[in-house]
Amino acid sequence: MDRLRRPFRIIRADRRAYLFVTGLTYGAFLLGMALGALFPGLRAARTASFADGSQGALVNAVVGNGWLFAVVIFLVNVFPTALLLITLPSMVVPFAGLAVFAVKAIDIGITLAPVDRTSGLTLIPHSLTLLIEFQAYVLVVFGAYLLGRSWLRPATVDAGTRGQGYRRGLRLLASLWLPALALFVVGAAYEVFEIYFLVPRVLGV
Template sequence: MRVLRTPFHIIRTELQPYLLLNAMAYGLLLLGLALGMLFPGLNAALSNSMDAGGTTDLVVSLLASPWLFTLTIFFVNIAKVALASILLPSMIVPFGGLAVFAYFAVETGIALAPVDHATAMTLIPHSLTMLIEFQAYILLLLGSFILGRCWLKPGTVDAANRRWGYLRGLQRFGWLALPALMLLIIGAVYEAFSLTYLVPLLFAS
């Protein structure tokens, strides 16, 4: 029970920054969606980049194996977003993960913008994917915020110096990463199976 009790205690204690981070993350995602719709060229540029990089072909090939698709989504989200965009920047520069994630959120919105009928239909079930996965990222962003604050102001956690403040901030980040990990698993399963089975039904109807 401590696996869930401790993270929820941290969230209750840090409710104001948690709510502000929700507003920031979902707000930037919506901003990206709006930019993608207003400027379709931005969406096209990202789509062409994904095509050139082989991402589109990889997704299509994985549709035949939803569980392998699930694992791929999960590991990409962990490596690209949780680690590379949030944790590692935050370990190098205080609050660094918040800035890197802000760019990621806007870019994600642009890439998913409903610029035509097909993407609009796909966005219907995919909206739940974004809700789940972004909630996981918000928990990690809260960890990034706490880490930065503990690092710069170790007295907030009764740490003797910044080194100990940094370590205690990392500890709190680790606790918040546990429910974030659970949400990323749920999100990956839903995303893979919705794209494999649900989206084709929408186009068939």
């Protein structure tokens, strides 16, 4: 039970930092969406790059199996993004994951920009998926921020040395990973439901 409560205590203790990270994460995504809407050619190029890349090929290979598709969505959100882009860089360079994920969020926004009727209608059911998954990313990014701050300013976590601050920052990050994983599971399940059942009805196909 304490593990379930600990993430909420961490957020309450640094509410201002949490709001900053939330604004940074969603702001980067909205900036990307604005860029994609203003420059449709940029959006088309990013969409084509995804479709022709390894992730696009993986999606095409498993989209016919709903359960497998959900597992792939979960794994892609957790490993290439939350772990490799946010967590690991932040464990080497303070706050590096924040900058790297901001670029990734802009790219996601560009790809999902509503440039026509189909993309606009698809975004209606997909908005809940984005909210769930980005909230999971916010938790991981917030943990990366706390790690960097604890590392550079160990006094913020009552540590005497930067080594102690780093270790305590890692514990904070690990605590925030737990609810993030739960949200990634929920997001993957809903995204499959959305793609198979909601989007066809919205589009009338």
